[in-house]
Amino acid sequence: MSFNRSIKARSRLALAIPLGLFALAAQPALAQDTLVVDANFQLKTADPARAFEPTASLVLHPVYETLVTFEGSDVTRVVPLLANVPEISEDVKTFTFTLNPEATFADGSPVEVSDVVFSLERARDLKGSPSYLMRGVSVAAGEAPGTIVLTTEAPDPALPFKLTNLALSILDAETLQANGGTATPEDGAERFLAETSIGSGPYTLTKFDTSSEVILEANESYWGEAPAYDRIVVRNVNSNAQQMNVARGASQIALNLRPDQVGSISDKVTVISGPAADMGFLFMNGNPEVSELSVNPDLREAVRYGIDYAGIIDFIGEGAVQPAGIIPTMIEGALPTEQVPTRDLERAKAALARSGLSDPTLTISYAADLAKYGIAFADIAAKIQSDLADVGITVELNPESVQANLDNYRGGTLEMSVQWWGGTPHPSNSLPFTSGKLVGLRAGWAEGGSPELEELASRAEVASDADERVALYRDWQTKLNEVGPFVPLFQPPVTLVGSTEIAPLEYNPMWTVDLSDVRKASE
Amino acid sequence: MMSPLKSGWYRLPGLLRYALQRLGMGAVLCVGVTFVSFALTQVVPGDPVTANLGERAAADPEIVALYRERYGLDKPLPAQYARYLTRLLQGDLGISQQTHRPVATDLATYMSATLELAIVAMVLAMAAGMALGIVAAVWRDGWPDQVIRVVSLAGVSVPTFWLALVCLYLFFFKFNLSPGVGRLGPGTPAPEALTGLYTLDAALRGQWGLLREALSYIALPALVLATYTTGIVTRFTRAAMLDSLGHDYVRAARAKGLPAHTVILRHALRPALAAIITVSGMAFGRMLAGAVLVESVYSWPGLGLYAYRSALTLDLQAIMGVSLIIAVIYILVNLAVDILYAVIDPRIRY
Numbered sequence: 024m025s026f027n028r029s030i031k032a033r034s035r036l037a038l039a040i041p042l043g044l045f046a047l048a049a050q051p052a053l054a055q056d057t058l059v060v061d062a063n064f065q066l067k068t069a070d071p072a073r074a075f076e077p078t079a080s081l082v083l084h085p086v087y088e089t090l091v092t093f094e095g096s097d098v099t100r101v102v103p104l105l106a107n108v109p110e111i112s113e114d115v116k117t118f119t120f121t122l123n124p125e126a127t128f129a130d131g132s133p134v135e136v137s138d139v140v141f142s143l144e145r146a147r148d149l150k151g152s153p154s155y156l157m158r159g160v161s162v163a164a165g166e167a168p169g170t171i172v173l174t175t176e177a178p179d180p181a182l183p184f185k186l187t188n189l190a191l192s193i194l195d196a197e198t199l200q201a202n203g204g205t206a207t208p209e210d211g212a213e214r215f216l217a218e219t220s221i222g223s224g225p226y227t228l229t230k231f232d233t234s235s236e237v238i239l240e241a242n243e244s245y246w247g248e249a250p251a252y253d254r255i256v257v258r259n260v261n262s263n264a265q266q267m268n269v270a271r272g273a274s275q276i277a278l279n280l281r282p283d284q285v286g287s288i289s290d291k292v293t294v295i296s297g298p299a300a301d302m303g304f305l306f307m308n309g310n311p312e313v314s315e316l317s318v319n320p321d322l323r324e325a326v327r328y329g330i331d332y333a334g335i336i337d338f339i340g341e342g343a344v345q346p347a348g349i350i351p352t353m354i355e356g357a358l359p360t361e362q363v364p365t366r367d368l369e370r371a372k373a374a375l376a377r378s379g380l381s382d383p384t385l386t387i388s389y390a391a392d393l394a395k396y397g398i399a400f401a402d403i404a405a406k407i408q409s410d411l412a413d414v415g416i417t418v419e420l421n422p423e424s425v426q427a428n429l430d431n432y433r434g435g436t437l438e439m440s441v442q443w444w445g446g447t448p449h450p451s452n453s454l455p456f457t458s459g460k461l462v463g464l465r466a467g468w469a470e471g472g473s474p475e476l477e478e479l480a481s482r483a484e485v486a487s488d489a490d491e492r493v494a495l496y497r498d499w500q501t502k503l504n505e506v507g508p509f510v511p512l513f514q515p516p517v518t519l520v521g522s523t524e525i526a527p528l529e530y531n532p533m534w535t536v537d538l539s540d541v542r543k544a545s546e
Numbered sequence: 547m548m549s550p551l552k553s554g555w556y557r558l559p560g561l562l563r564y565a566l567q568r569l570g571m572g573a574v575l576c577v578g579v580t581f582v583s584f585a586l587t588q589v590v591p592g593d594p595v596t597a598n599l600g601e602r603a604a605a606d607p608e609i610v611a612l613y614r615e616r617y618g619l620d621k622p623l624p625a626q627y628a629r630y631l632t633r634l635l636q637g638d639l640g641i642s643q644q645t646h647r648p649v650a651t652d653l654a655t656y657m658s659a660t661l662e663l664a665i666v667a668m669v670l671a672m673a674a675g676m677a678l679g680i681v682a683a684v685w686r687d688g689w690p691d692q693v694i695r696v697v698s699l700a701g702v703s704v705p706t707f708w709l710a711l712v713c714l715y716l717f718f719f720k721f722n723l724s725p726g727v728g729r730l731g732p733g734t735p736a737p738e739a740l741t742g743l744y745t746l747d748a749a750l751r752g753q754w755g756l757l758r759e760a761l762s763y764i765a766l767p768a769l770v771l772a773t774y775t776t777g778i779v780t781r782f783t784r785a786a787m788l789d790s791l792g793h794d795y796v797r798a799a800r801a802k803g804l805p806a807h808t809v810i811l812r813h814a815l816r817p818a819l820a821a822i823i824t825v826s827g828m829a830f831g832r833m834l835a836g837a838v839l840v841e842s843v844y845s846w847p848g849l850g851l852y853a854y855r856s857a858l859t860l861d862l863q864a865i866m867g868v869s870l871i872i873a874v875i876y877i878l879v880n881l882a883v884d885i886l887y888a889v890i891d892p893r894i895r896y
Contacts, residue, residue: 059732068646075600150609152600208612213646233645234656234847238733256732260845263711264727267719273726392858426592426860433596433604446601461605 056253058525058541059274064259069231070216071192072145075152077535080189081278082237082257085250085539087192087222090120090139090171091183095537096529098300098448099355101183105134105193105223106171108183115178115487122169128195128223129242136164139171141196145206153190156447178485180492184449187533195221225250225539235259239538250539251546257538262397269520276528277520278535281397282340285518293521293528296342298514299396300351300532301445302453305330305407305510307385307438309458310467314438316385317508318467321378322416326385327364327510329371329414335406335513339398342516348500349444349453349511353532355489356450356496364504371414384417387439388431391422395443396515403441403512435465441512448532450496454480456509457499466508476502561888565881572877576870580634583869584627587862594619594860598643617643617863630866639870640863644855649867652852657871658742659729660841660848664833666745666768671775671833672826678776679783679822683791684810694780701777706836710770710843717766724766727845730759767844771837775829782825786818793817819890827883831876 066078071087074080091101091108101108106120126134140162147157159176175182185191196204198221203211220228225247226239239255260268262284265277270288277292285294307317307326316322332345347358375383387407389400401422408418418439423431431437444462446452455461457480459470470477479502483495503509519528519536526542555563594617595610603609614620618629618640633640639649675698682694717724729744730736737747737756745764748757790796791814799813800806838850849868856864888894 057733067644073646075603150606150612152603152609154609155600155602155606158606208616217647232847234851235728235845236732254733258728258732258845259847260727261842263843264714264845267714268726271719271726274732424590424592425858426590426597429596430591430593444601461602 056251058252058255058276058538059268060255060257060276060278060536060538061260061265061268061274062257062278063261064233066233066237066259068213068217068233069220069228070213071189071194071222072142072149072153072210073151073213074189078257080534081536081538082239083189083192083222083228084224084534084537085226085239085255086220086224086228087189087194088126088224089188089192090186092187093448093531093533096353096531098184098353098532101187105139109173111180111183111487113487115180115485116175118173118175118182119165120171120173121165121167122171124169125246126223127244127246128221129227129244130195130198130221131244132195132197134193134223135196136169136171138196139193140164141199141204141206142193143173143191145194145199145204145210146190148206148208149210150208151190153188156185156188156190178487179451180485180487181447181449181451185447188447189534192222226255251542255538265520269522272522272524275522275525276536276541279397280518280520282342282516282518285520288520291523293523293525295519295521295528295530296516297530298342298344298352299445299517299530300353300448300514301395301443302346302349302351302514303395303398303403303441303443303512304349305439305441305512306466306508307510308435308467309472309508310435310469313436313467314385316380316383317438319378319380321374322380322383323508324374325371325378325414325416326411327371328367328374329411329416330407330510330512331366331410332364332512333366334410335403338402338406339513340516342518344514346511346514347504348497349456349503349509350450350496350500351448351514351532354448354450354452356483356493356500358497358500364510366410368413375415382415382417384419385411385439386419386421387441388421388423388428388437389441390425390428393425393428396517398515400441407441432465435467445532450492451484454484454499456503456507458507462509463507468508473502473506476506561885565885568877568881568884572874572881575877576873577631579869579873580631580866581627583866584630584862587860587865588623590860592860594643594862597858597860617641630863634870639867642856642864642867643861644859644864649863652864653849653867653871654742656847656849656852658739659846660834660837660850662743662745663764663768663771663837663840663846663848664830665743666764667771667833668775668826668830670768671772671779671829674772675776675779676783676822678780680787680810680815682780682784683787686788691784694784698777698780698784701773701780703777704773706770706774707839707843709773710767710840713766713770714843725759725762727843729763729846730756731763734759767840767846770844771833771840774836775826775833778825778829779822783818783822786821787814790814790818816890820887823883823886823890827879830879834872834875 062078064078065076067076068074071083074083088105090106092104094102105126106122109118109120111118122134143157143162147154161174163172165172199212202215217231225242225245227242229240230238237257241250241253262279266280266284266288268274269277270291307323308314309318311318336343336345344352345363346352347360347362350357387404389404391401393400404420408420411418432440432442457463457477458468458472479495479499483499486492486495517530519530521528524544526544528536595613596604599613618626642649642652645652678694682691685691718726736744737751737753740747740750744760745757748760796809796813799809837848838854841848841850853868
């Protein structure tokens with residue numbers, strides 16, 4: 024029947040449209056020397072002095088250089104980059120750097136003292152998220168040519184470590200100033216820096232899109248060792264697609280795979296797995312106005328020994344570790360891992376009995392819509408609830424939005440909570456856990472909460488001798504574990520997955536992977 | 547006596563008058579949307595300062611004060627809203643706290659990506675849905691009808707997020723029929739923007755290789771996004787066609803010996819179009835809302851992802867900008883649907 028034929032023909036034509044689109048599908052050819060990296064973007068700005076998100080450190084580290092840096096994954100000592108390792112005065116307040124005369128920006132102009140002074144002052148005076156790194160630090164040209172002197176208000180042995188941060192990168196001051204750059208909060212150079220780069224690193228920025236991709240091209244006139252790839256494309260890709268891309272060779276590096284995602288493709292890729300330098304911790308509020316329960320030292324002990332730490336680490340997955348103290352394991356001053364607390368139900372129950380509390384109920388608050396490194400805070404809270412039920416402590420779960428949870432946490436109003444801490448890989452980064460300091464106050468632990476701990480903290484902060492410093496930080500953590508409201512729970516695992524085309528990767532807590540240092544497997 | 551303005555107004559064609567009236571009402575509605583979205587962002591617990599500044603910076607009163615001043619958060623709420631409206635009238639939607647760029651620039655970028663995806667998906671859904679619906683109606687209760695009914699039911703039932711993942715796994719990972727995620731290959735420069743729609747811009751500039759690449763990347767997410775709408779359009783088309791086919795004028799047309807395709811496509815389909823257009827207008831709105839899931843799986847840098855990130859960071863200006871643009875699209879799509887009624891049905895006059 025002609026009717027049927029006609030309708031069939033038209034319907035086939037309509038159905039052919041989607042099929043025709045597939046016929047177009049083919050893998051576009053990539054330039055041979057392009058490194059494709061997949062990541063979950065947390066990216067706002069291409070201005071190093073404003074950048075404080077993990078993806079910014081990843082993509083801008085190959086573009087901008089700092090005075091000193093870390094080598095590979097070793098974050099226990101700084102090494103020269105644009106300048107030498109500084110000469111430090113006896114009072115640990117004056118740091119003198121000498122610039123490497125070989126160092127040049129991508130346009131060929133030399134890196135000069137004026138660039139350093141302006142860049143560091145701008146990072147300090149923009150009043151952005153990273154400005155705290157330079158709080159109380161003054162910068163000036165030294166008497167000798169090519170030298171810069173940084174002076175701190177108080178002794179600060181951590182300063183060279185802070186100077187490895189992307190935010191303290193050195194930019195071409197003249198070009199920056201010509202494009203709206205000032206060392207004030209009114210600085211207007213951010214848009215300029217999203218379109219071009221004025222750094223001295225092995226790559227230059229050619230595309231910066233905070234939602235889709237960042238493209239770096241090799242700096243032809245780089246003053247150091249030339250990188251292996253002509254171009255790097257860092258794409259914003261969710262973890263499921265990352266898994267497929269790296270297994271199929273559509274990308275060379277996947278940065279956000281969970282351990283369970285890696286297992287199914289482990290024969291096609293190389294996997295580096297280890298602990299991150301961030302810390303997941305529990306606290307019980309020390310302010311009796313917030314809770315009369317969580318201030319009880321015996322109840323705290325019951326909680327501390329009631330938690331199944333090994334179970335939490337198993338549950339999080341391969342690469343996670345349990346720290347013995349609040350300083351992450353790979354950082355100078357960390358407590359030896361043999362000292363990690365273990366679950367002791369007898370001791371926990373005895374402590375609960377001593378507390379005089381019968382069937383206590385604590386409320387644990389957490390960010391329900393937040394997962395870091397693939398770890399959902401809700402899962403950790405549920406595990407703690409289950410563990411403490413064995414001791415006889417009831418834990419009520421209080422899921423909150425991440426913003427509400429952060430507000431309440433920073434307001435010091437949470438009775439019990441799972442939180443997160445990270446930052447500069449230096450032991451002083453953990454000192455805010457002292458009573459009266461930033462994190463201590465959030466846990467309701469006011470100044471004077473532990474004078475002995477505060478004294479240890481103030482001595483550790485200024486200790487310039489390495490052995491003395493390590494000893495002081497260890498004593499400080501031991502005391503913190505004894506009297507503090509905090510329970511260090513875990514360092515999350517970092518899983519770096521690379522295709523077989525590239526040499527094994529190295530994890531660095533500051534920039535995840537040094538993309539300029541990625542080599543081909545054949546080299 | 548009628549004023550010249552009033553008489554001029556009544557001299558305009560009815561349809562144009564109607565469209566202008568609706569646009570005027572739409573503008574009022576948009577102001578209402580800005581008020582509601584502003585009020586809601588204030589009710590939601592959480593402080594943008596907390597969401598956007600680092601731990602240490604948020605503890606520094608000087609930095610916090612500067613941040614509040616920079617984004618106008620230091621003003622009383624009525625003043626903040628009045629300032630927003632004043633700037634809106636000048637085409638300024640404010641600065642996004644998450645991207646540090648003008649919200650208008652962000653919306654232009656992300657909206658074009660979402661619109662491109664939604665338009666291609668809509669074309670696919672309309673073409674496939676109408677074809678399947680017609681076939682199902684013509685072969686009522688036959689095997690094609692049975693198969694199409696099951697398929698369309700599956701189309702409206704299957705979760706979009708799950709379907710997106712499965713399709714990516716099969717067509718990209720297993721069978722290499724799709725190039726993967728994103729709008730273009732890694733590092734491929736986008737065509738110089740005319741409309742922001744890569745396929746259209748590449749075609750307008752004669753960049754055929756780029757057009758082919760853009761089409762190959764959009765095919766899979768568009769098909770996934772089209773699935774639900776295809777199911778809906780199929781079911782509505784079938785129902786509307788069955789209704790039309792039962793009318794006397796269709797039987798009369800057949801009795802006159804008109805070719806079957808003429809009877810179906812001219813006499814039966816045309817009256818059925820009103821219902822199909824109605825559902826298509828609604829489906830397009832739903833498609834925009836549902837795009838966030840597909841955008842997430844296929845790393846498609848569209849409005850859905852922008853809205854999601856804005857909500858997470860309490861980026862008030864961006865949230866209001868997204869609300870406004872979605873409202874504008876809904877208003878325009880509904881207006882277009884109402885105008886189309888008049889085009890396809892001569893009985894409808896405005």
